[in-house]
Amino acid sequence: MENITITDIARMCGVSATTVSRAINNNPGISRSTKEKIQEIIKEYNYVPNNSARNLKRIESDSIAVLAKGISNPYISEMIRIGGKEAEKRKYSFFFQRVDDDENELDVAIELMKEKRLKGIIFFGGLFEYDAHKLEQLGVPVVCCTIGAKSSDGKERCSSVYVDDIVESYNLIDYLCGLGHKKIAMITSPDDDESIGKLRYMGYLKALEKHQIPVDFDLIAKLKPNLDGYSIKNGYMVTKELLSSGKEFSALFVPSDYMAIGACKAIFDEGKRVPEDYSVVGYDGLEVAEYYNPSITTIRQPIKKMAEMSLEILFQEIEKGTAPKRIVFDGQLLIGQSTAKYQKN
Amino acid sequence: MENITITDIARMCGVSATTVSRAINNNPGISRSTKEKIQEIIKEYNYVPNNSARNLKRIESDSIAVLAKGISNPYISEMIRIGGKEAEKRKYSFFFQRVDDDENELDVAIELMKEKRLKGIIFFGGLFEYDAHKLEQLGVPVVCCTIGAKSSDGKERCSSVYVDDIVESYNLIDYLCGLGHKKIAMITSPDDDESIGKLRYMGYLKALEKHQIPVDFDLIAKLKPNLDGYSIKNGYMVTKELLSSGKEFSALFVPSDYMAIGACKAIFDEGKRVPEDYSVVGYDGLEVAEYYNPSITTIRQPIKKMAEMSLEILFQEIEKGTAPKRIVFDGQLLIGQSTAKYQKN
DNA sequence: TTGTACGCGTTATCAC
DNA sequence: GTGATAACGCGTACAA
Numbered sequence: 001m002e003n004i005t006i007t008d009i010a011r012m013c014g015v016s017a018t019t020v021s022r023a024i025n026n027n028p029g030i031s032r033s034t035k036e037k038i039q040e041i042i043k044e045y046n047y048v049p050n051n052s053a054r055n056l057k058r059i060e061s062d063s064i065a066v067l068a069k070g071i072s073n074p075y076i077s078e079m080i081r082i083g084g085k086e087a088e089k090r091k092y093s094f095f096f097q098r099v100d101d102d103e104n105e106l107d108v109a110i111e112l113m114k115e116k117r118l119k120g121i122i123f124f125g126g127l128f129e130y131d132a133h134k135l136e137q138l139g140v141p142v143v144c145c146t147i148g149a150k151s152s153d154g155k156e157r158c159s160s161v162y163v164d165d166i167v168e169s170y171n172l173i174d175y176l177c178g179l180g181h182k183k184i185a186m187i188t189s190p191d192d193d194e195s196i197g198k199l200r201y202m203g204y205l206k207a208l209e210k211h212q213i214p215v216d217f218d219l220i221a222k223l224k225p226n227l228d229g230y231s232i233k234n235g236y237m238v239t240k241e242l243l244s245s246g247k248e249f250s251a252l253f254v255p256s257d258y259m260a261i262g263a264c265k266a267i268f269d270e271g272k273r274v275p276e277d278y279s280v281v282g283y284d285g286l287e288v289a290e291y292y293n294p295s296i297t298t299i300r301q302p303i304k305k306m307a308e309m310s311l312e313i314l315f316q317e318i319e320k321g322t323a324p325k326r327i328v329f330d331g332q333l334l335i336g337q338s339t340a341k342y343q344k345n
Numbered sequence: 346m347e348n349i350t351i352t353d354i355a356r357m358c359g360v361s362a363t364t365v366s367r368a369i370n371n372n373p374g375i376s377r378s379t380k381e382k383i384q385e386i387i388k389e390y391n392y393v394p395n396n397s398a399r400n401l402k403r404i405e406s407d408s409i410a411v412l413a414k415g416i417s418n419p420y421i422s423e424m425i426r427i428g429g430k431e432a433e434k435r436k437y438s439f440f441f442q443r444v445d446d447d448e449n450e451l452d453v454a455i456e457l458m459k460e461k462r463l464k465g466i467i468f469f470g471g472l473f474e475y476d477a478h479k480l481e482q483l484g485v486p487v488v489c490c491t492i493g494a495k496s497s498d499g500k501e502r503c504s505s506v507y508v509d510d511i512v513e514s515y516n517l518i519d520y521l522c523g524l525g526h527k528k529i530a531m532i533t534s535p536d537d538d539e540s541i542g543k544l545r546y547m548g549y550l551k552a553l554e555k556h557q558i559p560v561d562f563d564l565i566a567k568l569k570p571n572l573d574g575y576s577i578k579n580g581y582m583v584t585k586e587l588l589s590s591g592k593e594f595s596a597l598f599v600p601s602d603y604m605a606i607g608a609c610k611a612i613f614d615e616g617k618r619v620p621e622d623y624s625v626v627g628y629d630g631l632e633v634a635e636y637y638n639p640s641i642t643t644i645r646q647p648i649k650k651m652a653e654m655s656l657e658i659l660f661q662e663i664e665k666g667t668a669p670k671r672i673v674f675d676g677q678l679l680i681g682q683s684t685a686k687y688q689k690n
Numbered sequence: 691t692t693g694t695a696c697g698c699g700t701t702a703t704c705a706c
Numbered sequence: 707g708t709g710a711t712a713a714c715g716c717g718t719a720c721a722a
Contacts, residue, residue: 021702054700264636398714403717
């Protein structure tokens with residue numbers, strides 16, 4: 001396609017490129033008739049402005065972006081929806097971009113910020129700590145949604161909106177203990193994991209401690225590193241192994257609803273029942289956990305509120321220059337049919 | 346952030362911007378020592394090139410993009426994975442972008458193509474027909490993955506890789522009929538739907554016709570337009586209504602696995618069983634259908650192969666200038682525990 | 691091996 | 707209300 005440019009349109013309309021630019025951007029200082037004529041020609045030739053050139057020239061752009069880490073985040077579509085809605089409400093344009101697991105979202109942010117002249121950025125999921133220099137270099141507000149992240153120099157350089165994974169996980173296990181369970185297995189991420197999985201594990205340990213249940217490390221199963229983390233299949237495989245190991249337990253904590261579905265299936269495949277033989281708890285509060293059979297006891301993050309709050313904070317920082325904040329939401333314990341009182345067999 | 350540019354780096358290094366550019370792009374004709382010095386300074390100041398300027402200047406870029414329509418496509422992450430992998434293999438850069446349901450992906454493609462100088466584009470999901478002029482204007486190969494799309498002027502202006510939804514849906518219903526079911530309900534999209542939902546409905550009608558079962562329109566339930574299309578909840582609500590309508594049926598076709606999960610739950614909530622009281626079939630072949638309890642009989646699209654084929658065709662068109670193709674894959678009937686022989690109660 | 695000069699397509703600025 | 711001009715940051719011919 002020979003690129004038709006603003007100059008071509010200008011020539012066809014018998015005006016200057018400047019005037020065409022004014023027509024495109026709804027700038028003042030252009031007569032109705034000229035504008036209409038230009039718009040007609042633009043439509044006729046389906047002229048589309050080159051964004052690279054626009055971004056390059058524009059001083060600023062009233063736009064924000066959400067960078068989501070990984071592809072397995074089950075809340076991504078909700079975040080996109082809310083981000084788009086809130087941005088539109090304030091006449092900002094909205095960009096969404098995925099970040100690979102092995103990329104640093106802050107680097108991606110800097111690149112994108114230069115390219116698009118972003119006014120602010122939301123990290124959806126991601127790291128616990130960001131390089132202070134880079135945050136400073138970025139120079140626009142950052143809100144971390146679902147992660148309690150901080151700057152490497154300890155200063156408040158970014159906001160965070162999250163639930164306390166340790167506390168929520170603690171509550172979940174506390175609930176299991178309250179049902180009389182003592183041998184509670186858990187599926188957790190490999191040792192080198194420095195993410196949310198670790199926090200959930202810490203909550204588990206804390207709850208056991210409170211109930212004076214000694215930790216049985218044979219009941220701590222590790223995710224398969226070769227399978228997709230937090231996938232159904234991973235939950236299935238690990239549970240299968242756990243069951244065939246012969247170790248006794250009456251409850252199982254699977255810190256992701258998807259994995260919990262896999263875990264239940266593994267239990268069924270062994271001819272056992274949930275919750276009669278094993279109580280199972282998940283984590284996330286996904287719709288599918290509620291509709292699974294049996295519905296799965298889990299922790300729901302109030303993701304809608306968290307997303308909305310993240311955007312509100314971001315726009316406050318952008319427009320009013322307010323300081324970064326840390327906001328902790330409470331999770332909600334959703335009691336399903338996958339848990340029951342402990343029964344000695 | 347005051348944008349540090351290539352010129353700044355050049356000044357600091359005591360060389361020209363050209364030389365810095367060469368260092369950045371690994372161009373030949375630069376001494377080791379100069380290059381290393383420049384790279385050091387770049388690292389020190391964390392200089393990041395401005396993509397808008399690069400794209401603007403670059404004649405071409407060896408890059409492709411996948412545009413995915415909507416957010417509910419359950420295969421998106423698989424497509425991203427394969428697209429990224431295949432592009433990398435051929436040293437292309439890879440862009441992924443979502444397209445809102447109410448946007449025309451072809452318009453987005455044109456914009457993005459100008460911005461990034463794309464060499465080719467894959468539409469993942471999307472429309473059945475694209476405007477011939479715009480396809481021509483776009484000027485780079487387009488491959489439609491999962492949709493059998495065509496150009497508005499009937500010419501072969503884009504490739505398609507897809508399964509025949511009518512045939513697959515037919516096979517699924519044919520299977521149900523083979524089990525002895527005669528009263529087969531279906532959940533379908535509203536009448537104005539011109540998408541894949543309609544094709545699946547046509548397959549349903551065709552299968553009934555073959556088995557000489559008259560269509561009972563009371564058994565055709567419509568999705569709630571106010572709920573997310575193809576969501577679990579929608580499947581749940583519609584099935585609930587269907588059950589309480591008092592109409593008799595022994596099998597239910599829910600053309601999406603997610604919705605089928607909702608449907609099963611609605612049946613359980615009425616105190617009925619799957620498959621003893623109702624056989625249920627889904628569509629998509631998602632992992633979650635396999636792990637649901639009971640596992641759901643469904644049609645699996647060979648999405649991995651389809652994605653790989655789409656990329657292969659795209660690169661053939663880009664590099665060898667081959668003509669657009671249409672490739673139809675066979676779906677795979679996955680028989681789960683959600684279907685059983687018809688039993689008169 | 692390195693540097694100079696120019697242009698990519700657009701918009702901001704200022705003059706008319 | 708409109709146009710000429712410069713500049714955004716970078717890559718590329720071409721010259722040195």
